[in-house]
Structures are given as structure tokens and as C-alpha cells.
Amino acid sequence: MREHGRAVALLVGAAWRTDPWRTAGLLLEPLGQLRIPLFAWFLKLLTDGAVRQDTRLLALGAGGIVATRVLWFLGSWTGGWIRNRLAEEVGFVLDREIATLSAELPGLEHHERPDYQDRLELLRQQQGVLGTSLNTLIYTANTVVTGVGTLVALALVSPWLLLLVPFALPAIPSAAAQQRWLRDAEERSGPAGRRARHLQALTVDRAAGMELRVFGLERELLARFRRSATEARGFVLAVRGRAALLDLACDVLFLAGFGGAMALMLWRAGRGQATAGEVVMALYLGQQMMSSVVEPVRRVGSLGETLRAAGRLVWLQDYARAARQALAGTRAPPERLADGIVFDRVSFRYPGTDRWALRDVSFCIPAGSVIALVGENGAGKTTVVKLLSRMYEPTEGRILVDGTDLAEIELDGWRKRLSAAFQDFARFELPARQTVGAGHLPRVDDSAAVQAALERAGAEDVLRALPAGLDTQLGARWEAGVDLSTGQWQRLALGRALMREDPLVVFFDEPTASLDAMAEHALFERYAREARSGSARGAVTVLVSHRFSTVRSADLILVIEDGRVSQLGAHHELMRGDGLYAELYSMQARSYQ
Numbered sequence: 001m002r003e004h005g006r007a008v009a010l011l012v013g014a015a016w017r018t019d020p021w022r023t024a025g026l027l028l029e030p031l032g033q034l035r036i037p038l039f040a041w042f043l044k045l046l047t048d049g050a051v052r053q054d055t056r057l058l059a060l061g062a063g064g065i066v067a068t069r070v071l072w073f074l075g076s077w078t079g080g081w082i083r084n085r086l087a088e089e090v091g092f093v094l095d096r097e098i099a100t101l102s103a104e105l106p107g108l109e110h111h112e113r114p115d116y117q118d119r120l121e122l123l124r125q126q127q128g129v130l131g132t133s134l135n136t137l138i139y140t141a142n143t144v145v146t147g148v149g150t151l152v153a154l155a156l157v158s159p160w161l162l163l164l165v166p167f168a169l170p171a172i173p174s175a176a177a178q179q180r181w182l183r184d185a186e187e188r189s190g191p192a193g194r195r196a197r198h199l200q201a202l203t204v205d206r207a208a209g210m211e212l213r214v215f216g217l218e219r220e221l222l223a224r225f226r227r228s229a230t231e232a233r234g235f236v237l238a239v240r241g242r243a244a245l246l247d248l249a250c251d252v253l254f255l256a257g258f259g260g261a262m263a264l265m266l267w268r269a270g271r272g273q274a275t276a277g278e279v280v281m282a283l284y285l286g287q288q289m290m291s292s293v294v295e296p297v298r299r300v301g302s303l304g305e306t307l308r309a310a311g312r313l314v315w316l317q318d319y320a321r322a323a324r325q326a327l328a329g330t331r332a333p334p335e336r337l338a339d340g341i342v343f344d345r346v347s348f349r350y351p352g353t354d355r356w357a358l359r360d361v362s363f364c365i366p367a368g369s370v371i372a373l374v375g376e377n378g379a380g381k382t383t384v385v386k387l388l389s390r391m392y393e394p395t396e397g398r399i400l401v402d403g404t405d406l407a408e409i410e411l412d413g414w415r416k417r418l419s420a421a422f423q424d425f426a427r428f429e430l431p432a433r434q435t436v437g438a439g440h441l442p443r444v445d446d447s448a449a450v451q452a453a454l455e456r457a458g459a460e461d462v463l464r465a466l467p468a469g470l471d472t473q474l475g476a477r478w479e480a481g482v483d484l485s486t487g488q489w490q491r492l493a494l495g496r497a498l499m500r501e502d503p504l505v506v507f508f509d510e511p512t513a514s515l516d517a518m519a520e521h522a523l524f525e526r527y528a529r530e531a532r533s534g535s536a537r538g539a540v541t542v543l544v545s546h547r548f549s550t551v552r553s554a555d556l557i558l559v560i561e562d563g564r565v566s567q568l569g570a571h572h573e574l575m576r577g578d579g580l581y582a583e584l585y586s587m588q589a590r591s592y593q
């Protein structure tokens with residue numbers, strides 16, 4: 001209930017912030033609903049006036065009917081017009097809020113935890129519903145006003161007519177139950193829906209397209225997509241079938257009550273206890289009860305949908321706030337690294353898993369050094385990078401930056417002092433200058449800086465191949481857009497990583513997987529030389545690579561085995577022993593020979 005209250009507050013708050021006057025004007029429409037009981041009352045006067053040939057009653061009835069028409073115009077029409085205009089703007093504000101919250105989430109958990117992904121996906125799907133949320137809220141208010149007004153008017157005709165109410169009431173818990181079923185069905189369809197979306201995305205994914213065709217997987221993929229989509233839809237369809245039966249039962253019950261109420265009125269009229277006007281009024285209100293109260297109550301079911309969608313937005317706000325608080329920290333990052341970075345007995349488990357990705361890891365990266373992380377697939381190398389970039393916090397232990405716990409350092413300030421190139425690089429389809437310049441926003445359009453970064457990344461040839469140089473629009477889907485090979489995209493990403501002038505930590509997590517070993521080696525030799533010459537700033541470079549020809553040029557090599565540090569030292573030190581490093585290095589060297 002409290003959650004629903006917060007959801008309503010969120011919607012009304014968004015409307016109020018968008019336009020307080022028009023939000024107040026929304027009340028016109030529920031007021032306009034008073035026309036129904038008023039109309040019934042004036043209809044009664046008109047009928048009685050006609051039967052008794054009483055011109056005063058006739059005039060009052062006719063005048064009242066005209067007045068309710070005016071009330072309808074002012075309330076329903078004007079209010080509806082205001083509501084529609086406002087709903088559009090509020091929808092836009094809420095869509096923007098979802099995009100902002102998602103984009104500004106500080107960590108990665110929401111991308112990697114299936115339960116979070118499902119909620120975010122539902123939220124994205126329901127953005128349209130949020131846009132019409134005001135309609136639904138006002139619709140509910142209309143129903144309440146109409147319902148209460150109709151009941152008061154019926155009671156005035158004859159309190160016995162209130163007996164009609166129990167026949168209409170089951171529609172309310174029935175609508176609530178249907179909403180519950182629907183919510184459960186939506187959540188139970190999460191895994192199948194996620195699978196269907198993944199398979200559908202594969203059908204249009206260019207990278208997957210090659211493999212699909214080579215392995216002849218198209219039909220299989222489509223069949224699996226159909227099965228998953230049918231499974232996901234099945235949950236909702238089953239609920240809709242049950243809901244229709246329940247609605248039918250409620251309708252039959254109400255019709256029985258309505259028939260009884262009308263029989264009662266005719267019996268009373270026959271005994272002279274009710275006027276013709278009262279019979280007409282009861283008939284009108286009785287059928288209005290079905291069309292203006294029971295039906296809307298049922299459709300107010302969509303209020304449940306709105307509240308669920310708004311509730312998910314409230315969840316996202318809470319989640320974003322908690323995520324920010326969990327990564328809170330108030331200290332500014334150091335201007336320069338004096339001592340270095342220390343992992344002090346760090347252990348880490350990904351949220352929602354039991355397995356330790358890193359266990360009791362301790363090592364030091366001295367200021368100004370280049371450290372290479374080596375280990376087999378899944379050993380935990382990228383996890384070290386994710387912890388250092390504060391995508392996650394250690395489950396146990398601390399990371400110290402010049403003696404200060406990284407958790408105490410302000411997150412945005414820390415991120416501004418990082419730079420990175422990853423194997424899974426982003427393909428920003430922008431003019432080439434900005435694709436690279438995005439690595440340091442203040443200089444996003446600075447051609448000289450971009451050119452220098454590309455040279456350091458060994459990507460001058462990529463630039464030369466672009467028809468309009470740095471002005472070339474990248475990405476084949478844009479007009480005059482140019483597509484690049486994976487290796488070319490990756491080298492632009494490497495250039496992006498070299499845009500920031502004074503990073504404290506630079507990550508290279510297999511950023512040159514698309515280059516051949518010689519080119520990668522030459523690039524890092526040059527980079528490491530430069531990094532050392534600039535090491536007065538104390539910046540450290542963290543390199544993850546499976547190529548030992550590159551790794552050997554690092555100052556320090558950290559060997560990770562199954563989440564634990566197994567060796568740490570310079571190349572020549574590690575080669576002296578007979579540990580994993582020497583074994584892997586010799587194996588790779590032999591294969592090159």
C-alpha cells in the first residue's frame with residue numbers, strides 16, 4: 001500500500017513540477033462527473049413535471065439538464081483537454097527520468113543481474129504506460145466521484161436501492177485479483193522473455209549474422225525465439241482467460257441485482273410509494289452504475305498497471321540512490337600518486353553468486369609502474385580492473401590509494417582520473433573526432449589532441465583511410481557513414497583511452513586483441529616507455545593481456561590463478577622459477593618459434 005502511495009506521489013509530483021496550474025485544472029474533470037447524479041435528479045423532476053403537468057417542475061428539470069450539460073463541458077471536456085496535454089509532457093519527463101537514472105547508475109550490477117535486468121526491461125516496455133499515467137489517475141478519480149454521487153442519488157430515491165451495491169462490489173476485488181495475477185504472470189515470464197529478447201537481438205546482430213549463416217542456425221534460432229516468446233506470452237494469456245471468466249461471473253451477478261432493483265421500484269410505484277420520476281431516475285442510475293462504476297472499476301485495473309510501472313520507477317530511484325550511497329566517498333583523489341595502489345586482502349564475489357571471483361588478494365602497484373595481469377580465462381583479471389574502476393566494491397578487504405581507502409574517495413572524482421581501453425570497446429557512431437575525443441570531453445572537438453592520441457595509439461593509418469579525416473561520420477547506418485573493421489574500431493578506442501592528459505590509472509584490458517602480436521608488442525613497448533618517462537605523475541598502468549611478448553615489458557607481472565595471486569614479480573624474476581608464468585611463457589614462445 002505504501003508503495004502504491006509512493007507511486008501516486010511520484011506521478012502527481014511529476015505533473016506538479018511540469019505545470020502546477022494545469023495539474024490543479026485536472027480536478028475539473030472529476031467535478032464534471034457530478035453531472036451523472038445531477039442529470040438523474042433533473043430527469044426525475046422533468047418526468048414528474050410531465051406526469052403532473054407541473055410547469056414549474058418541467059422548467060426546473062429542463063433547466064437543470066441544460067446546466068449539467070454546461071458542467072459536462074466545463075468539467076469533462078476542458079479537464080480532459082488539459083489532462084491530455086499534460087499527460088504528454090509528464091510522459092516525456094518520466095521517460096527522461098528513466099533514461100537519466102539508468103545512464104547515471106554508478107556500477108554495473110544492473111547490467112549483470114538477471115532480476116535487475118528484467119525489472120529494467122519491464123520499465124522500459126512500460127514507458128508508454130507511464131506517459132498515460134495521469135489519464136489513469138484522473139480516470140480513477142472520475143470513477144470515485146461518479147460512484148459516490150450515484151450511490152447518494154440512489155439512496156435519496158430509496159435506501160433500498162443501496163442493496164444494489166453488494167451486487168456490484170465483487171467487481172472491485174475481482175479487478176484487484178486480476179491485477180495480482182497479471183503482475184505475477186509478468187514476473188514469471190521474465191526468464192522466457194529475456195531469452196526471447198536475446199534470440200531476437202541475435203537475428204538482427206551483424207556480428208552474429210556471420211556465424212548464423214555459416215552454421216546454418218537461422219531456422220533453429222527462429223524456432224527457439226518463437227518457443228521462448230510463446231512461453232513468455234503464455235503466462236499472460238492464461239491470466240487473461242481466467243480474468244474474462246471472472247468478469248463474466250461479476251456481470252451476471254450485477255444483472256441479477258439490477259433486475260431485482262428495478263422490480264422493487266416498479267412494485268413500489270404500483271403501490272404509490274414511488275413517483276414515475278423516481279422510477280426513471282432509478283432506472284437511469286442503475287444502468288449508469290454498470291457503465292459508470294462497475295466498468296470503470298474494472299478498467300481501473302489499468303491503474304494497477306500504471307502503479308506497477310510507476311512502482312518500478314520508484315524502485316529504480318531507490319536502487320540508484322542506494323547504489324550511489326554504497327559508492328559514496330567524500331575525499332578528493334590525490335593529484336599525483338606518491339606511493340601507489342595496494343590491494344589489502346581483497347576478496348570479491350559478484351552480487352547474486354556464491355563463488356569467489358577473487359580470494360584474499362594482496363599486492364602493491366608502485367606509483368609510476370606498469371603492471372600486467374596474467375592468468376587463464378576466468379582467473380579474475382578483469383575483476384581486478386572492475387574493482388579498481390569502482391564498478392564494484394570489494395566484498396572483503398580494502399584497496400588503498402596512497403594509503404587512503406578507495407571507498408572513501410569521491411566516485412566521480414576518481415573516475416575522472418581513470419582512462420581505459422577494453423576488449424569489449426564501445427563503437428560510438430559519431431564523427432571520428434568525437435569518437436576518439438569522447439575520451440576527454442573538454443577536448444572532444446580538439447583536432448590536435450585527437451590526432452596526438454591516435455598517433456600514440458598507432459592508429460594514424462586508420463585516420464588516413466577515412467575519406468573526410470576526422471570529420472568522417474562513422475557507422476554504416478548514417479548518411480555518408482563509413483564502417484570500420486573490428487581492429488580499426490579497436491584502435492580508435494585505444495586512441496580514446498589516450499586522450500586524458502593526467503590519469504592516475506590507465507587500464508588496458510586486452511585492448512589490442514584484434515592486432516597481431518608484433519603490432520601489439522611494438523605499441524606497448526612505446527607506450528610503456530612513454531608511461532615511465534611521465535611517471536613523475538606517478539600514474540600506474542594496468543595491462544591485461546594473454547600475449548607474453550607484451551606482458552614481459554611490464555615492470556611487474558601479477559599471475560592470478562583461480563582468483564588468488566600465485567606469483568608477483570618482474571619478467572626475469574618469474575622466469576627464474578618454475579611457476580605458471582614460466583610455463584605459459586615458454587609454451588607461447590615455443591609456439592611462436
Ligand SMILES: Nc1ncnc2c1ncn2[C@@H]1O[C@H](COP(=O)(O)OP(=O)(O)OP(=O)(O)O)[C@@H](O)[C@H]1O
Nearest residue numbers: 112350353357375376377378379380381382383384
Ligand atoms: N558479472 C559477473 N557475474 C558473475 N560472475 C562473474 C561476472 N563476471 C565474471 N564473473 C566470474 O568471475 C570470475 C573471474 O572473471 P574475470 O572476468 O575477472 O576473469 P578474467 O581473468 O578476466 O578472464 P578472461 O581472461 O577470460 O577475460 C569468472 O569465474 C567469471 O565467471
